[in-house]
Every structure is written in structure tokens, then in C-alpha cells.
Amino acid sequence: MAKYKLEYIWLDGYTPVPNLRSKTQIKEYESFPTLEQLPNWGFDGSSTQQAEGRSSDCVLKPVAVFPDTTRKNGVLVMCEVMMPDGVTPHPSNSRATILDDPGAWFGFEQEYFLYQDGRPLGFPEGGYPAPQGPYYTGVGYKNVGDIARQIVEEHLDLCLDAGINHEGINAEVAKGQWEFQIFGKGSKKCADQMWVARYLLIRLCEKYCVDVEFHCKPLGKDLDWNGSGMHANFSTDYLRETGGKEYFEALMAAFAKNLNEHIAVYGPDNHMRLTGLHETQSIDKFTYGIADRGSSVRVPHSFINNGYKGYLEDRRPNSQGDPYAIASRILATIAEVPKP
Template sequence: MTKYKLEYIWLDGYTPVPNLRGKTQIKEFDSFPTLEQLPLWGFDGSSTMQAEGSNSDCVLKPVSVYPDPARTNGALVMCEVMMPDGVTPHPTNKRATILDDEGAWFGFEQEYFFYENGRPLGFPDQGFPAPQGTYYTGVGFSNVGSIAREIVEEHLDQCLAAGINHEGINAEVAKGQWEFQIFGKGSKKAADEIWMARYLLQRLTEKYGIDIEYHCKPLGDTDWNGSGMHCNFSTKFMREVGGKAYFEALMEAFGKNWKEHIDVYGPDNHMRLTGKHETAPWNKFSWGVADRGASIRVPHSFIKNDYKGYLEDRRPNSQGDPYAIASQVLKTIAEVSTEAFKTAAA
């Protein structure tokens, strides 16, 4: 038997953006534990905005497990928060109620800023560095500094070692801003892995004395980019059948539901979605082929492949909850019946 360090990880009850929480318990197993072997575990919800002090019990229910690359015999355990009965989802448990479909594929592009002493990493104590232009996918000390790449490379290695489907990294448009990409089949799986990748990044930067800033427009009304979490999505029908008529009906549904999407795409998005810096205005819907300023960017490959493939919703922001984002995308897609389009395609 081996003693395993199980890091139970969950989302607290803070609004509008929950915080990641984690605590460790030690359990013995013959080998790396399966999800079914992991027990429920209680915690004090009064300390996480999830219960009153007079009735503070909440319960963690494991929903996915990954090897912990930073610990010997460690496991990262993603959890849902349950009521004391261990069966009823807690009101803050958004994962339990989202739409899920293994045939729906999601690719999230998570942007963020490194912050040190209250300023983006690499910014002078006063004022601003050289204007945007050379930082995106940049190389060299003047563009990326001396520590950022070390962190993102270590984070990449940790995600891959944990079995997270990490697909890439790059320096972003603003100094101190970076991005990583996560792909998953099924909304819950993709969202679980984004949250776990966020956890690994935030835990990793503790030792560097650096914070991660996810706010979508941390530099306010300045000529500096905000941060998004673009959502690339497709369903089996979109990949295998598609068609121009179906695409146009889908875009009509996304346009009709623009407010429902904005409501769950992350707080303060009006600060980021201004029509500048490659964003569409928050209260207007548009789509365009290879248009980074549209609400939904349509890849050239999608058009060339008879309107089949994936689309990119550029409106979700870096603070957005991937559970809510994926669920809303699926809700809108579900409004467009595929039956008539199947007949047309045949």
C-alpha cells in the first residue's frame, strides 16, 4: 500500500467570479486511485461563502482525477460541492447542471497577465513600457523578460504530466500577457481541464512571487489589450453535415441570444468588448470570415469545407466560467433543429 497525497480542488461561493480552493488528505491505495475509489470529504463552507457558521458543513464530491506532477504520489482531485447529504448539488455548484455532450468539442484559449507588485510583469513602476506591437509571440528579454517563459514552460510540462490536454502557449499582445490553450471532448471534460490548468498555474507562480491576473481589462480604458478566453466549438453535426443553410440558422440563433451569452461570458466584459482591440461591441452580434473583430470568427477552412468544422466565439473573457460558457453555447445550438438540414444535406 502507498500513501497518496490527494489534493481536493473546488470552486468557492464568491461572486461574480469563484476562487479555486484546495486541501489535502492522505489515503492509502495499492496504485494510483481511480475516481470510484475517492471518498466524499467535508469542509467548512462558512469560510468559502458557501454556508453560514451555524450550519457550515459542505461536501466535496470527486468528479475527475489527475496525477499531481509537483508531488510524489500526488493526485489532483477536481470536485463538485454538494449539500451535507452528499447527493444534492450545492447552489454554487454550476457543473452539476450544465448541458453536456461528448460529441461537442471545445477549445478554450485562456489569456491572462502575470502581475508583480500590483503591475503587469515587465511594466515600469510608473507609466508604461513601449507600445504594443512586438510582444505578441515575441522572443527576447525586451519582449518577454527573464522569468515569464520559465513559468509558462514549467506550467506546460505540469499540465502534460497531469494528463491535461494542453495544446499550446504563446506570448500575447500586451507586455506581461500570455495564453494557453486547452481542448476537450465534452463540455464538462473541457471545462474541468481549464479549471485544473488554472489551478496549476496559480499554484506554480507562488514560488516566483507572481500573481495571475484574470480580469478581462486590468489596465482599464487604455490602449492596452484586455484578456479573453475565446471558445472554439463544434458538434458532430457541424463537423460531419454542416451546410450553409444550417450555419446561417445557427448564426441567427446566436444573434437572437446575444444577451444570454454576454450574461455568462464573464464580468466587466463591457470594458473589453468595445469594438477596439479586435473585439466586437458587447451589445451587438456579428460574424465574419477570419474576422478577429467579429463576435464569432468563421475560419476559412470552415467555408472551404462546405460550411463544416468549428467556429470561434471571441466574446468569452478570461474570467469566464468555462462550465457556463460551454453550456450556453450548447443551449443556443440546441435551438436549431438539425432534421431539416439532414434532409437537405442528403
């Protein structure tokens, strides 16, 4: 028997953007524990805006498990928050009731800024660096600084060690801005991995005295610097295997009809980012276009060339968005469209 360090991770009750929380318990197992072997665990919800002090018990229900190579016998345990009965989902539990389909594939492109001393890495005190241009996929100290690449490379390794389906990294358009991509089959599986990847990045940055800024427009909507998105690439069995122009056009009509419903769950403050500039469509419009990064939905050339089959990219979700809610909303709109 070995003692394992179980790091229970959950989303708190803060709005409009929940915070990641975690705490550790020690349990003995003969080998790396399976999800079924992990017990529920209580916590003080009055300290996380999920309960009142006079009735503070909340319950953590494990839903996904990953190895944590930063610790000897380390285990990362993604959890849902339940009411004291351990059965009823807590009102803040955005995972328990979402639409899910293992045939629905999602790929999220998570953009973020690295901040130190109140400003993005590489920004001079009291001013701005050279304009955007050389930073996207940039190389060299003047473009990416001294510790940013070290952080993103280490984060990549931690995710791969954990079994997270991390698909890549790159420096982004603004200085101090980066991106990583997560792919998963099924909305819950992909979203679980995205939240754990976010957790690993935030925790990693502690030792570098750096913060991760997920706000979608941290430099302000009136400044000529890109915001941060979390573009959602998606497909279904039908889109991949059958598709067709008629179905595609009906799907885009459903997306247009549900514009407000999508924007409502695509992340707060999106009006600061979706201005029609910086490769975005205005927040009150829906458009789609082939390889058009300024459209609401970008249609890859491969999709058209393959007979309107494959994946599509919704560019509107922002970097603060809840991937559980985003994936569920996309699936809800897809479900409205009859197959020819």
C-alpha cells in the first residue's frame, strides 16, 4: 500500500466567472486509484460562496482523475459540487446537467496573458511595447521575453504527463499573450481536461511569481491590443460523416437564430472583445465565411472541399468562458436542426 496525495479540484460559486479551488487529502491504495475508488469529500461552502455559514456543508464528487507528476504519488481529481446529500447537484455545478455526446468532438483554443507586477510580461513600467506584429508565433527575447516560453513548455509537459489531450502551444498576437489547445471527444471529457489544464497553468505560475490573466480584454476595449478568446472547434458524427450544403446552411441559420443564447454563455465582457476589430465579428451580428477569421463561425477550406463535411470553428467564446456551458450550448443548437 502506498499513500497517495489526492488533489480535489472544483469550481467555486463566484460569478460571472468561477474560480478554481483545490485541497489535498491522503489515502492509501495498492496502485494509482481509479475514479470508482475515490470517495466523495466535504468542504466549507461558506468560504467559496456556495453556502451560508449556518449550513456550510458541500460535497465534492470526483468525475475525472489524472496523474500529477509534480508530486510523489500525486493525483489530480476533478470534481462536481453537490449538495450535502451527495446526490443533488449544487446550483453552481455547471457540469451535472449539460448536454453530452461522445460523438461530439470539441477542440478549445485557450488564449491568456501572463502578468507580473500588474502588467503583461514584456510590457515596460508605465508604457507599452512596440505595436503588435512580431509577437504572434514569435521567437527571441525581444518578442517573448525570458520566462514565458519556459512556463508554457513546462505546462505542456505537465498536461501530457497527466494524460490531457493537449494539442499545441504558441505565442499569440499581443506581447505577453499565449495559447494552448485541448481536444476531447464528448463535451464533459473535453471540458474536464480544459479546467484541469487551466488549474495546472495557474498553479505552475505560482513558482514564477506570475499570474494568469484570463480576462477577454485585459488591456481595455479602447486600446489597439488583441483580446483573448477560446475559439471552439466542433463536429458531430453527422458533420464528419454526412454533412452536405443543405444541412450546413440550416445549421448556420440555427446559429444565427440563437445568437443571444450563445453570447449569454460565451463568457462575460465579450462586448469588449467582439467589436468587429482584431479578427472578430461584432457581438450583435452573426456571420460565417470560408477561412474568414472575422466571422462568427469560420468555415475551413477543408470543410468545403470535403463536401461540407468536417469541423467548424465558433470564434465567439472568450477566454473566461466555461467550456461546460459553451459545449452544451453548441450541442443544443445542433439538436434543433433536422438531418435531411
